[in-house]
Amino acid sequence: MRSDARRNRERLLAAARAVFAEHGIDAPMATVARRAGVGAATLYRHFPTREALVRGAFARQMETCGRALGDALAADDPWTGLTHLVETVCALQREERGFPAAFLDAFPETREEHARSREQAERDVTALVRRAQESGALRPDFHPSDLVVALVAHCGLVAALPDDPRASRRLVAYLLQSFRAAPPTAPLPPPSGLTLRGLPLTPEGGGSRTPRRS
Amino acid sequence: MRSDARRNRERLLAAARAVFAEHGIDAPMATVARRAGVGAATLYRHFPTREALVRGAFARQMETCGRALGDALAADDPWTGLTHLVETVCALQREERGFPAAFLDAFPETREEHARSREQAERDVTALVRRAQESGALRPDFHPSDLVVALVAHCGLVAALPDDPRASRRLVAYLLQSFRAAPPTAPLPPPSGLTLRGLPLTPEGGGSRTPRRS
């Protein structure tokens, strides 16, 4: 790869993060190209589709999410691991502007290519939850899908209010406290059937667009 | 108002709800007109802007939100009032497809015209929270802005997963349980400075669009 090509690729990724943060994930491709100081053709040559651009722009964040799950499993105390996982992913959503939109946008998408790593993530989360429950710190009626519920809800919050990190921190604190095992809690409604489908908890997963219009 | 005009207006509102539910709040105006069986001019004559259409389509939901706040204040037990308020608003978000998007979309908007009713809602929420805390049911470190945090987060969840009412119910249950006063809870991070700005907790409030692109 020629040096100018590599340089332009990096410029495009930085411009994409900036533009997505400022104008949302649906910003015109031409805006990204202009901000990067390159022509439209160069943008399309490096990233043929918007999905590829989004995926490239937030690859590092996706990887961090994936690592966070591994770290959580490796932690000595499973409850600490779970807390760290939630806080890491939520901090990422909070800090990298544009990422929440990409995260939410990617979520409902089904990608066969990543089925394997997703299943692995699924098993990891299940194992983490069970161990945290066995340690007595996580409430026994917690369901692995509740983790998805929490992350998606938090993501929606930061997407709606990108300028209020305090709101994010309050929500995370409330949720983690309600996940904690405690004697007098009313029974919860039945768990959601959510899976990790498309959720960037694996290094390879997530990052595609679902057009709203048809 | 002529009878055919009134009939077309109703058709347009119903079509808008259906189209917004199916294709999101950004669906083309022409789609709404076609679904209603009227021409584009008729749509624009009744609702000059998309904002007006959204506002019209979800006026009933907005009113229900406003009434729910009044009901909560009027309840004998303030904690019961608060839970009813949260559950009513969340049920609305869950049941009327398109409404979550409108709710989120409307939220960051500032509308001077409704400043008065918003301030009233603000006072009502504050009063409700204080009374619930004095009754001992609501945790003392709960801040009125936490209600906004919870509602916006729930809204983001239903917007991302409109087909999973169980996820919504789980989140609501977790949040309400974590709001409940209980002896051994770690201190929360500082409250968000959120206000009710644009939040449809008053009959007149909310319902406008904020374009993402510039």
Next chain:
DNA sequence: TGGCAAGCGGACGAGATCGTCCGTTTAGGC
């Protein structure tokens, strides 16, 4: 240093949405 292929970017055609214009239709009072 010369040559060439990889890389670049402006321009362009296609497609979509917006909001308006204007000729036609129709409801409802007389």
Next chain:
DNA sequence: GCCTAAACGGACGATCTCGTCCGCTTGCCA
């Protein structure tokens, strides 16, 4: 039944975005 003004709706021009084409530039190897 007639007449008028209100209401209708199809068509249209303007604007925007997408993705591609093609002539020009430039990094890199010999």
